[in-house]
Amino acid sequence: MALRLSTADTDFERNFEALVNARREADEDISADVTAIIKDVRTNGDQALQHLTQKFDGHDLEFTGWRVSEAECEAALESLDPNLRIALELAALRIRDYHEGQRPDNRDYIDDAGVRIGARWNAVERAGIYIPGGRAAYPSSVLMNAIPAKVAGVDKIIMVTPTPGGEINPLVLAAAQIADVDEIWRIGGAQAIAALAYGTEKISSVDVITGPGNAWVAEAKRQVYGVVGIDMVAGPSEIVVVADNKNDPDWIAADLLSQAEHDPTSQSILFTDDADYADQVSACVDAQLKQLKTEQTATASWANNGAIIVVDRFEKAVSLIDRLAAEHLELAIDDPQALFKRIRHAGSVFLGRHTPEAVGDYVAGPNHVLPTGRRARFSSGLSVTDFMKRTSFLECDEASLSRIGPAAIALAEAEGLPAHAESIKKRLR
Amino acid sequence: MALRLSTADTDFERNFEALVNARREADEDISADVTAIIKDVRTNGDQALQHLTQKFDGHDLEFTGWRVSEAECEAALESLDPNLRIALELAALRIRDYHEGQRPDNRDYIDDAGVRIGARWNAVERAGIYIPGGRAAYPSSVLMNAIPAKVAGVDKIIMVTPTPGGEINPLVLAAAQIADVDEIWRIGGAQAIAALAYGTEKISSVDVITGPGNAWVAEAKRQVYGVVGIDMVAGPSEIVVVADNKNDPDWIAADLLSQAEHDPTSQSILFTDDADYADQVSACVDAQLKQLKTEQTATASWANNGAIIVVDRFEKAVSLIDRLAAEHLELAIDDPQALFKRIRHAGSVFLGRHTPEAVGDYVAGPNHVLPTGRRARFSSGLSVTDFMKRTSFLECDEASLSRIGPAAIALAEAEGLPAHAESIKKRLR
Numbered sequence: 001m002a003l004r005l006s007t008a009d010t011d012f013e014r015n016f017e018a019l020v021n022a023r024r025e026a027d028e029d030i031s032a033d034v035t036a037i038i039k040d041v042r043t044n045g046d047q048a049l050q051h052l053t054q055k056f057d058g059h060d061l062e063f064t065g066w067r068v069s070e071a072e073c074e075a076a077l078e079s080l081d082p083n084l085r086i087a088l089e090l091a092a093l094r095i096r097d098y099h100e101g102q103r104p105d106n107r108d109y110i111d112d113a114g115v116r117i118g119a120r121w122n123a124v125e126r127a128g129i130y131i132p133g134g135r136a137a138y139p140s141s142v143l144m145n146a147i148p149a150k151v152a153g154v155d156k157i158i159m160v161t162p163t164p165g166g167e168i169n170p171l172v173l174a175a176a177q178i179a180d181v182d183e184i185w186r187i188g189g190a191q192a193i194a195a196l197a198y199g200t201e202k203i204s205s206v207d208v209i210t211g212p213g214n215a216w217v218a219e220a221k222r223q224v225y226g227v228v229g230i231d232m233v234a235g236p237s238e239i240v241v242v243a244d245n246k247n248d249p250d251w252i253a254a255d256l257l258s259q260a261e262h263d264p265t266s267q268s269i270l271f272t273d274d275a276d277y278a279d280q281v282s283a284c285v286d287a288q289l290k291q292l293k294t295e296q297t298a299t300a301s302w303a304n305n306g307a308i309i310v311v312d313r314f315e316k317a318v319s320l321i322d323r324l325a326a327e328h329l330e331l332a333i334d335d336p337q338a339l340f341k342r343i344r345h346a347g348s349v350f351l352g353r354h355t356p357e358a359v360g361d362y363v364a365g366p367n368h369v370l371p372t373g374r375r376a377r378f379s380s381g382l383s384v385t386d387f388m389k390r391t392s393f394l395e396c397d398e399a400s401l402s403r404i405g406p407a408a409i410a411l412a413e414a415e416g417l418p419a420h421a422e423s424i425k426k427r428l429r
Numbered sequence: 430m431a432l433r434l435s436t437a438d439t440d441f442e443r444n445f446e447a448l449v450n451a452r453r454e455a456d457e458d459i460s461a462d463v464t465a466i467i468k469d470v471r472t473n474g475d476q477a478l479q480h481l482t483q484k485f486d487g488h489d490l491e492f493t494g495w496r497v498s499e500a501e502c503e504a505a506l507e508s509l510d511p512n513l514r515i516a517l518e519l520a521a522l523r524i525r526d527y528h529e530g531q532r533p534d535n536r537d538y539i540d541d542a543g544v545r546i547g548a549r550w551n552a553v554e555r556a557g558i559y560i561p562g563g564r565a566a567y568p569s570s571v572l573m574n575a576i577p578a579k580v581a582g583v584d585k586i587i588m589v590t591p592t593p594g595g596e597i598n599p600l601v602l603a604a605a606q607i608a609d610v611d612e613i614w615r616i617g618g619a620q621a622i623a624a625l626a627y628g629t630e631k632i633s634s635v636d637v638i639t640g641p642g643n644a645w646v647a648e649a650k651r652q653v654y655g656v657v658g659i660d661m662v663a664g665p666s667e668i669v670v671v672a673d674n675k676n677d678p679d680w681i682a683a684d685l686l687s688q689a690e691h692d693p694t695s696q697s698i699l700f701t702d703d704a705d706y707a708d709q710v711s712a713c714v715d716a717q718l719k720q721l722k723t724e725q726t727a728t729a730s731w732a733n734n735g736a737i738i739v740v741d742r743f744e745k746a747v748s749l750i751d752r753l754a755a756e757h758l759e760l761a762i763d764d765p766q767a768l769f770k771r772i773r774h775a776g777s778v779f780l781g782r783h784t785p786e787a788v789g790d791y792v793a794g795p796n797h798v799l800p801t802g803r804r805a806r807f808s809s810g811l812s813v814t815d816f817m818k819r820t821s822f823l824e825c826d827e828a829s830l831s832r833i834g835p836a837a838i839a840l841a842e843a844e845g846l847p848a849h850a851e852s853i854k855k856r857l858r
Contacts, residue, residue: 088840122774124807380818407519
């Protein structure tokens with residue numbers, strides 16, 4: 001049974017604030033363990049990787065092989081169900097199209113003072129992408145991480161993925177083949193992040209690491225941030241669905257469950273303006289839960305983190321929605337664009353009655369790697385620019401330096417930096 | 430005496446690699462101390478801030494005042510030397526102009542499948558900017574951090590700055606007034622970062638924290654990354670100057686020293702294609718050092734971290750320059766744009782013989798907050814987008830969902846996520 005709130009309740013503000021602040025992330029402090037693993041890999045390189053893989057994934061890399069060969073990927077793609085292959089290729093095509101439009105423009109102009117000014121974008125050389133193994137081995141994650149890197153123009157994409165017991169999901173390999181991943185290593189966990197950040201004898205270090213992972217992977221990415229770039233600090237994901245009573249309650253229940261089935265820590269929240277409709281959706285959730293193969297996970301998520309919030313008017317929900325700053329926001333109402341205009345904080349928004357969030361997870365085009373845990377307040381989904389960086393530039397001649405130089409001299413002297421001032425003064429003499 | 434290398438030396442590669450990998454950052458592990466300070470502020474709020482400010486900055490906030498009033502900022506601006514005021518205002522104007530051009534475009538289009546797709550940018554609500562106090566109290570840092578936030582459309586800019594002994598640099602206040610900073614608090618160090626990230630009774634939490642600081646501030650920013658956004662992990666700064674013998678060696682020496690005078694950990698590296706010219710620059714550096722008020726700092730930096738590298742042709746320096754991935758790169762040669770085209774990794778580039786790096790520190794327009802310590806391989810200077818975030822969106826109707834939905838269903842089922850598939854299937858029935 002999910003939490004039920006109404007803005008009409010006297011204790012609404014207190015309960016809603018508690019919902020906003022509820023920590024769904026594990027509180028267990030694994031930072032010291034992660035630090036030790038990273039140190040082990042930095043010190044002992046491949047030997048540490050072999051040892052840690054034996055320990056955590058239960059296989060010997062010397063026996064199973066360190067890398068997955070291109071032949072294995074090709075074979076996985078060739079033997080794929082044709083229907084799935086078409087689906088993966090459509091997804092790849094649409095993801096590529098959308099991300100092509102994210103490539104930033106260079107700037108280069110001469111300003112009023114005669115200074116040539118601009119900025120140029122370049123891709124990083126090497127990107128590392130982490131793909132979870134086992135239960136959460138998702139081919140869609142491969143596409144969503146590798147394609148933006150390719151579009152950016154990265155030279156090499158190095159994928160790491162744990163293969164518990166040596167097993168690897170052929171769909172993941174097929175997706176890697178479609179996305180043109182350059183190398184795949186059978187390693188995972190914090191040790192894989194350490195190898196990508198610092199390099200080992202076998203694995204060359206990368207410049208940027210992206211991709212989802214468990215708490216150990218997330219903490220390792222946080223710890224190597226600054227040595228390499230990372231996409232974001234990720235936490236449990238969430239959806240906020242805003243729905244009026246003109247929606248089939250069964251559809252909305254499915255949308256809530258599509259988030260809940262990910263993980264017991266996921267969160268699904270419904271805003272509606274009709275208490276009876278809230279009851280109908282709730283009943284549909286309960287009915288659908290019983291049919292789901294993912295019942296156990298979804299039930300735990302819905303019971304522990306789910307919520308139904310009844311508001312008198314949707315306009316009043318805007319500030320509440322912004323406070324939740326959800327990864328996914330569905331607006332299943334009459335004029336969704338009007339409400340969307342008033343929303344400031346959300347990772348990705350799904351508008352209208354025919355845009356279930358799940359379509360965005362796979363084939364719509366925009367990235368499904370999105371800020372979670374209220375981080376949409378300040379961060380964005382994965383983008384081509386996460387695999388690029390900007391170099392600004394300046395070019396003065398004698399005339400333009402004489403126009404802006406004196407002000408720089410005055411400021412340098414005021415800041416107590418005489419060599420700064422001299423480097424300009426000498427040129428103006 | 431700076432390091433002297435030549436690509437003709439047999440041990441060049443080994444020595445150059447050592448130069449690239451030399452750690453100039455303090456190795457002292459302060460992370461546990463910073464963790465303790467952050468915990469103190471989270472637990473004890475303003476009381477912790479008062480206590481820590483007394484301990485580290487030697488003044489009692491209840492006595493000196495927690496905030497700097499707008500009247501004080503106005504007074505600082507009014508009593509400023511008119512020449513300096515003009516310089517600050519020119520700098521602000523040019524920085525604003527350049528950063529206006531960084532505001533990203535929204536996207537909104539209907540694709541071939543009939544899906545409306547796009548992305549909208551919004552500013553974060555509150556930005557915190559850290560401005561060091563004491564010796565390195567730079568008004569230019571105020572402009573370079575606050576103006577991009579204003580251009581982004583941030584609602585409130587909260588500045589924190591330590592005021593050792595209660596003293597504050599009036600230039601910093603004048604710059605804050607020009608840049609329209611909303612609040613200024615007399616706190617600094619890791620405790621100020623903790624207050625901005627988590628909030629206290631007096632200080633409301635922010636969404637993004639930017640600005641330079643010492644090792645404690647940098648570590649605190651690293652630790653709160655994910656709770657808030659941060660600009661970057663900053664280290665000691667550096668310049669690489671590429672100069673032929675047609676440059677006045679005295680100019681080039683001043684450029685090298687303008688970096689060296691910042692801090693003993695700064696690094697200045699000269700590439701030249703003429704060994705005699707290298708000697709001339711070296712002699713000029715020694716001569717200028719004796720005249721500098723900042724002699725002690727600059728001498729230490731030049732002796733410990735400086736380098737002169739003689740190459741036979743500048744084209745051969747390209748890969749070496751990329752390996753250094755310097756914060757600042759000066760190309761004082763005949764056709765600097767041609768060489769610049771071949772460079773992939775640098776924070777900011779200064780082209781030609783009349784573009785000393787110092788002009789970019791103050792008045793040119795592009796941001797002077799740039800990636801240091803080889804991080805230009807994967808990160809960029811501070812930008813308007815650091816104070817904004819992107820929300821992607823999707824809108825399907827029945828027809829477009831029927832076109833792309835089946836592929837999403839196939840992938841969701843293959844990934845073992847039945848509720849994902851159901852949320853689409855129900856709408857296609």
